[in-house]
Amino acid sequence: MDYEAVISSFNDALSSGKTIVLGFKGKVVYSGRAESVLQDGDRLAIIKSDRTLLIHQPSGSNPVNYMKEGSEHHLKKDEHNLVLSSRNLPLKEFMDIYIKAVYFLHAAPLLDSQKLQLAGTERDMALMLMQNPGLIEQGFTPLSNEEHTKYGFIDVFGYDRSQNLVVVECKRQQADLSAVTQLRRYVEKIKKMKGLARVRGVLAAPKISPNALAMLTDWGFEFRAVSPPNYFERHSQGQKSLEDF
Amino acid sequence: MDYEAVISSFNDALSSGKTIVLGFKGKVVYSGRAESVLQDGDRLAIIKSDRTLLIHQPSGSNPVNYMKEGSEHHLKKDEHNLVLSSRNLPLKEFMDIYIKAVYFLHAAPLLDSQKLQLAGTERDMALMLMQNPGLIEQGFTPLSNEEHTKYGFIDVFGYDRSQNLVVVECKRQQADLSAVTQLRRYVEKIKKMKGLARVRGVLAAPKISPNALAMLTDWGFEFRAVSPPNYFERHSQGQKSLEDF
DNA sequence: GGGGAGAGATGCCGC
DNA sequence: GCGGCATTTCTCCCC
Numbered sequence: 001m002d003y004e005a006v007i008s009s010f011n012d013a014l015s016s017g018k019t020i021v022l023g024f025k026g027k028v029v030y031s032g033r034a035e036s037v038l039q040d041g042d043r044l045a046i047i048k049s050d051r052t053l054l055i056h057q058p059s060g061s062n063p064v065n066y067m068k069e070g071s072e073h074h075l076k077k078d079e080h081n082l083v084l085s086s087r088n089l090p091l092k093e094f095m096d097i098y099i100k101a102v103y104f105l106h107a108a109p110l111l112d113s114q115k116l117q118l119a120g121t122e123r124d125m126a127l128m129l130m131q132n133p134g135l136i137e138q139g140f141t142p143l144s145n146e147e148h149t150k151y152g153f154i155d156v157f158g159y160d161r162s163q164n165l166v167v168v169e170c171k172r173q174q175a176d177l178s179a180v181t182q183l184r185r186y187v188e189k190i191k192k193m194k195g196l197a198r199v200r201g202v203l204a205a206p207k208i209s210p211n212a213l214a215m216l217t218d219w220g221f222e223f224r225a226v227s228p229p230n231y232f233e234r235h236s237q238g239q240k241s242l243e244d245f
Numbered sequence: 246m247d248y249e250a251v252i253s254s255f256n257d258a259l260s261s262g263k264t265i266v267l268g269f270k271g272k273v274v275y276s277g278r279a280e281s282v283l284q285d286g287d288r289l290a291i292i293k294s295d296r297t298l299l300i301h302q303p304s305g306s307n308p309v310n311y312m313k314e315g316s317e318h319h320l321k322k323d324e325h326n327l328v329l330s331s332r333n334l335p336l337k338e339f340m341d342i343y344i345k346a347v348y349f350l351h352a353a354p355l356l357d358s359q360k361l362q363l364a365g366t367e368r369d370m371a372l373m374l375m376q377n378p379g380l381i382e383q384g385f386t387p388l389s390n391e392e393h394t395k396y397g398f399i400d401v402f403g404y405d406r407s408q409n410l411v412v413v414e415c416k417r418q419q420a421d422l423s424a425v426t427q428l429r430r431y432v433e434k435i436k437k438m439k440g441l442a443r444v445r446g447v448l449a450a451p452k453i454s455p456n457a458l459a460m461l462t463d464w465g466f467e468f469r470a471v472s473p474p475n476y477f478e479r480h481s482q483g484q485k486s487l488e489d490f
Numbered sequence: 491g492g493g494g495a496g497a498g499a500t501g502c503c504g505c
Numbered sequence: 506g507c508g509g510c511a512t513t514t515c516t517c518c519c520c
Contacts, residue, residue: 019289019303021266023353033418033513034365035475041357044264044291050304058264058355059295061311062500065361066513068306093513103353108268110303110348112286116310120279122496153495153519172497173278176509181426182495209508230280278498307515311498338498367511394504398509417511421494427510454493 003077006102010075013107020047023103026081028055028065032093038064040100045084047073049110053086053095067095125170125228126155129204133158135226136168136202151193154186156204164200165190171205172228179203180215187221248322251347255320258352265292268348271326273300273310277338283309285345290329292318294355298331298340312340370415370473371400374449378403380471381413381447396438399431401449409445410435416450417473424448425460432466 013020022045028038043064044056053067071088082099133140139161151157156168167190169183180203187201201221208216208223216223258265267290273283288309289301298312312318316333327344378385384406396402401413412435414428425448432446446466453461453468461468 019268021268021289021351023264023266023351023355030513034363034473036361036363036513038361039359041359042353042355043357044266044355046289046301048301048304052304052306054301054306056291056293056299057357057359058293059297059314059357060293060501061297061299061308061313062512062514063306066306068513068515069304091513103355104351106266106268106349106351108287108348110268110287110289112288112302112304114284114286114302116281116283118279118281118498120498173499174508177430178423178427178510181430182423185422185426211508228279275498281498305516307497307499313498313500363513365513417513419493423495456493 003082003102006082006105007075007077009105009107014047014073016109017049018107019049019110020105020107021045022047022105024097024099025101025103026097026099028095028097030065030093030095032088032091032095036065042103045097055097065095067093120172120228120230122155122170122172122228125172125204125226126168128229129156129168129170129226136166136204136224140166151190152186154190157190160200164198165194165196166200166202168202168204170226170228171203173206175203175205175208175212175223177209177212177215179205179208180212180219180221183216183221184219248327248347251327251350252320252322254350254352259292259318261354262294263352264294264355265350265352266290267292267350269342269344270346270348271342271344273340273342275310275338275340277333277336277340281310287348290342300342310340312338365417365473365475367400367415367417367473370417370449370471371413373474374401374413374415374471381411381449381469385411396435397431399435402435405445409443410439410441411445411447413447413449415471415473416448418451420448420450420453420457420468422454422457422460424450424453425457425464425466428461428466429464 025042027040030036046054050069051071052069054063055065057064067086071086073086075084084097086095129135130142133142140158142156142158154167155170158166160166167186171179183201183203187199190199202224204224204226206227270287272285275281291299295314296316297314299308300310302309312331312333316331318331320329329342331340374380375387378387385403387401387403399412400415403411405411412431416424428446428448432444435444447469449469449471451472
């Protein structure tokens, strides 16, 4: 591929805010929050309209290297090869890509103002428990959302039927040791703030790891098997599908 | 763009394990671990040789939607549009992309056997402290790696000059509340395993948040300002650069 | 802008 | 495969 033509197309695309996709063979060197070298291989470079740079290998879901939004990119010829230099001065991050071959270069002015609508998060799970407190236990009475925030980042917070305070920590997937220590931290915070000797801690998650369960029971806390709400599962039998949104 | 030609190119690329890049306008619907809808917009779809699918919007560093390695992908015509259906039956995940326009389609047989060489990780920081125990304090004696692993995932572990056990937790960036609770968990584990009343806990990080510092001192632990080793900074004044590797 | 915490987290290593 | 944990985590929310 003609390097002059590549540089020309690249600069044109960059200045007009197009999204650029480059298939190349080369080496990637990064220096910033850490340091890395990735020896020659075939990769995909993507420069977005916000000047984010992603380097993707032909497998795996994460980029092997990247530069954050607002970075500067310069493509230039260096002896026999192309070099793509990216820098982000405010973040003190630098990347150099030594390009040995260009397989393809494509640029298009992509426009997208949409945001992802997501259901089934931990927040949805907490809302579900506020609306169905019986999923924690009979007689559980959640406090309002206002009061909830007053005590910090506690997912669900309320009283059991004996007027004991209950702190509920939700996890949308299997709860681990850090979920237990997080719950413990919240319970201790409430005890201290309220001057109470007894505050119950409940961990609500679809499942829990054995070690986490051991630590949970050691600390006198409880586990409730609860899964996050799933819009599709709740509505699919009733004719409606996600696609209708 | 001719849809028949697109489908033909796509199927050919997919069956031969090429990496595919598709610039398109359309809607993305996902159902699996959660549920999501993303209304019409211009995006990039990437299918890697391991059949990972990434959907990227024209800004931001993370994919807005994705399907994991090993998913199946089928592109077909549906009335006036194209539909890319992806499914991963073992993971019970599904995605449908309703394509209103194809801006470009490119496929190339990318080959890459290299792994990223990364320096400046938390593990590197722990090794640095093992080799320079004075960074923790004078008289600190780390135990060997074998003994270290015996007690679990503790970063650095040793004795101070008064033969007190010291547990060191490293963070490569600012330490937060969860770093303190993690340290606390390790200290308690060692106390229990060894039957000791006193075990020191040290948090080594470049900095620490105010609340984390408060909790740390509440628990009688200590903070040491230590930054992860940075290969480039250590060698740049001595002529050598990362690029030489 | 910083702190705190979730994420459809992903990826790595160890058992 | 699961468990435990780091990540150049990234992203969002809220102060």
